[in-house]
Amino acid sequence: MLRYIVRRLLQLVPTLFGLSILLFxxxxxxxxxxxxxxxxxxxxxxxxAEVRAALGLDEPLIVQYGRFMKRLxxxxxxxxxxxxxxxxxxxxxxxxATVELTVVAMIIAxxxxxxxxxxxxxxxxxxxxxxxxxxxxxxxxxPIFFLGxxxxxxxxxxxxxxxxxxxxxxxxxxxxxxxxxxxxGILTQEWDASLNALWHLILPAIALASIPFAIIVRMTRASxxxxxxxxxxxxxxxxxxxxxxxxxxxxxxxxxxxxxxxxGLLTGGLLSGAVLTExxxxxxxxxxxxxxxxxxxxxxxxxxxxMIIAVIYVLINLAVDLSYSVLDPRVRVR
Amino acid sequence: MSAKTDRIDRLAELTARKDEGGxxxxxxxxxxxxxxxxxxxxxxxxxxFVLIAILAPWxxxxxxxxxxxxxxxxxxEGFIPGPRSGNWLGVDGLGRDELSxxxxxxxxxxxxxxxxxxLGFTAGAILGGLSxxxxxxxxxAGRWVDSILMRFNDMALAVPxxxxxxxxxxxxxxxxxxxxxxxxxxxxxxxxxxLRGSMLAQSHSDYVLASTALGVRKRRIVLNHILPNSMSPxxxxxxxxxxxxxxxxxxxxxxxxGGANAANPEWGVMLADSQQYLATNLRLxxxxxVAIIITALGFTLLGEAMREALDPKLRK
Numbered sequence: 001m002l003r004y005i006v007r008r009l010l011q012l013v014p015t016l017f018g019l020s021i022l023l024f025x026x027x028x029x030x031x032x033x034x035x036x037x038x039x040x041x042x043x044x045x046x047x048x049a050e051v052r053a054a055l056g057l058d059e060p061l062i063v064q065y066g067r068f069m070k071r072l073x074x075x076x077x078x079x080x081x082x083x084x085x086x087x088x089x090x091x092x093x094x095x096x097a098t099v100e101l102t103v104v105a106m107i108i109a110x111x112x113x114x115x116x117x118x119x120x121x122x123x124x125x126x127x128x129x130x131x132x133x134x135x136x137x138x139x140x141x142x143p144i145f146f147l148g149x150x151x152x153x154x155x156x157x158x159x160x161x162x163x164x165x166x167x168x169x170x171x172x173x174x175x176x177x178x179x180x181x182x183x184x185g186i187l188t189q190e191w192d193a194s195l196n197a198l199w200h201l202i203l204p205a206i207a208l209a210s211i212p213f214a215i216i217v218r219m220t221r222a223s224x225x226x227x228x229x230x231x232x233x234x235x236x237x238x239x240x241x242x243x244x245x246x247x248x249x250x251x252x253x254x255x256x257x258x259x260x261x262x263x264g265l266l267t268g269g270l271l272s273g274a275v276l277t278e279x280x281x282x283x284x285x286x287x288x289x290x291x292x293x294x295x296x297x298x299x300x301x302x303x304x305x306x307m308i309i310a311v312i313y314v315l316i317n318l319a320v321d322l323s324y325s326v327l328d329p330r331v332r333v334r
Numbered sequence: 335m336s337a338k339t340d341r342i343d344r345l346a347e348l349t350a351r352k353d354e355g356g357x358x359x360x361x362x363x364x365x366x367x368x369x370x371x372x373x374x375x376x377x378x379x380x381x382x383f384v385l386i387a388i389l390a391p392w393x394x395x396x397x398x399x400x401x402x403x404x405x406x407x408x409x410x411e412g413f414i415p416g417p418r419s420g421n422w423l424g425v426d427g428l429g430r431d432e433l434s435x436x437x438x439x440x441x442x443x444x445x446x447x448x449x450x451x452x453l454g455f456t457a458g459a460i461l462g463g464l465s466x467x468x469x470x471x472x473x474x475a476g477r478w479v480d481s482i483l484m485r486f487n488d489m490a491l492a493v494p495x496x497x498x499x500x501x502x503x504x505x506x507x508x509x510x511x512x513x514x515x516x517x518x519x520x521x522x523x524x525x526x527x528x529l530r531g532s533m534l535a536q537s538h539s540d541y542v543l544a545s546t547a548l549g550v551r552k553r554r555i556v557l558n559h560i561l562p563n564s565m566s567p568x569x570x571x572x573x574x575x576x577x578x579x580x581x582x583x584x585x586x587x588x589x590x591x592g593g594a595n596a597a598n599p600e601w602g603v604m605l606a607d608s609q610q611y612l613a614t615n616l617r618l619x620x621x622x623x624v625a626i627i628i629t630a631l632g633f634t635l636l637g638e639a640m641r642e643a644l645d646p647k648l649r650k
Binding site: 137 | 500613
């Protein structure tokens with residue numbers, strides 16, 4: 001087990017190395033440069049060259065890449081071209097927002113998706129099943145920003161139950177510890193601040209949860225249907241095990257394997273794909289920051305953020321693979 | 335040699351057909367699809383959508399770009415008039431007939447969906463097919479090629495798709511072509527991974543073992559047996575991807591990357607434009623959104639039904 005984890009982590013090194021080269025080549029091949037975003041369109045060529053030199057962009061690409069790698073081995077990702085702050089610091093400030101949003105969205109999707117999918121499978125072919133399937137398909141087909149708008153228009157603007165934007169009310173005077181606003185409130189025992197942040201999370205999280213919810217419902221339903229037809233379920237029922245034991249130990253546990261895989265992949269996707277939701281609810285996570293970074297050609301931010309996301313993506317997949325051996329003793333990782 | 339293997343192929347095929355009750359996989363799948371009401375609903379929606387897109391210029395009651403001065407037709411319920419005689423769905427913020435814009439807009443959505451999916455499908459299938467074929471044909475060297483191709487693929491999956499889209503836009507400028515390419519490119523790794531996985535699963539089948547035992551050459555097994563049998567999940571994905579492409583294109587338009595001009599309205603752009611009227615005229619957002627949702631639902635229903643129809647585990 002430990003050897004397996006170590007090997008997987010070692011495989012990260014060449015993958016990240018390849019990714020860094022590809023990313024570097026891709027970003028620097030985009031037309032225009034950071035100076036175009038920093039200077040007025042009327043700036044002279046001399047001024048542009050001056051700015052490029054100040055950012056170290058006048059050197060050959062290979063030298064620039066070497067400098068990037070030299071810093072990287074010391075876990076230094078350089079400073080953002082646009083804000084001037086270290087990339088790590090920017091990331092530390094924005095990533096918690098995205099993580100909070102993703103986690104709450106996934107909790108909603110899982111808590112609603114798995115029971116619904118399970119019930120639909122138990123009532124296979126009846127009205128409840130049909131409604132669940134159609135409803136989950138609708139969840140995939142609704143453009144996420146439209147759902148965000150509708151939720152905002154109804155629950156924030158019309159009814160006023162939830163705030164319509166931001167992570168916390170501006171008049172909440174909260175102490176920052178980890179930049180995870182909900183967690184900060186708990187750590188400092190400022191319960192109001194924590195609750196306020198949670199309140200801000202609900203609407204965007206519901207919007208973001210729509211697609212993973214739909215996928216989890218269908219995965220669970222299909223998987224449970226398949227397991228229900230297995231011989232061991234019939235055997236378990238035939239030998240008179242209580243229904244709850246059969247459901248929990250035999251059906252659900254075996255049906256969870258593919259569901260867990262998709263949950264892992266979905267979480268990875270949400271971390272980088274929350275841009276639309278973050279834009280609609282002005283949430284200030286990494287998605288919207290990345291989108292502006294690319295139009296500003298903020299190379300350090302882009303390189304840094306994407307590489308960190310890639311590492312997290314790989315780690316999530318590793319966790320998924322490890323969870324197999326917990327859920328299914330037949331699967332032994334080697 | 336070839337005549338002999340031909341005979342073996344034929345024999346294998348006949349045996350396989352016999353197992354399925356005398357009909358091919360696709361024939362059986364089609365028969366099951368026809369009995370599935372959800373699949374038929376999806377098919378009808380798609381048919382209507384395609385018909386509307388083709389006949390759009392004749393169906394649209396007005397010129398989608400023609401503006402009416404809003405002061406002249408100001409409705410009682412608000413500044414922008416809602417449904418009324420002459421404009422069944424009312425007009426948009428610039429006084430253009432909403433229904434006509436929706437009808438003409440179906441063409442752009444169809445175009446984006448089809449082109450983006452074709453792009454992702456073709457490039458992804460080549461990548462995944464190569465990977466799977468090398469894996470099946472060349473032993474250790476093949477595993478190397480496969481491993482390199484798939485690592486590239488994984489990296490592409492890790493890069494947020496929106497960033498790919500924005501960078502395509504910076505190279506090509508805003509516009510419909512950008513949206514098509516951007517959406518298509520993000521589909522490539524999905525198709526690649528799917529086809530490779532499917533080929534890998536097929537290569538463990540009994541018929542492959544049988545063909546190998548009969549001395550059929552590896553290249554022939556991979557190209558004539560494994561590859562065609564691996565295509566069904568990829569085709570299902572293509573149907574589903576048509577829906578995703580239409581939704582994603584709307585998302586890109588919403589972020590300001592889509593470029594539709596006045597004469598060529600697009601649903602995503604219409605939805606994005608409606609933002610400024612959200613508080614007063616929600617219907618301007620609802621019409622294009624409903625159009626997108628229904629169309630996407632059509633492709634999804636058909637795709638899901640196809641998946642079920644083609645799944646040997648669910649066949650009785």
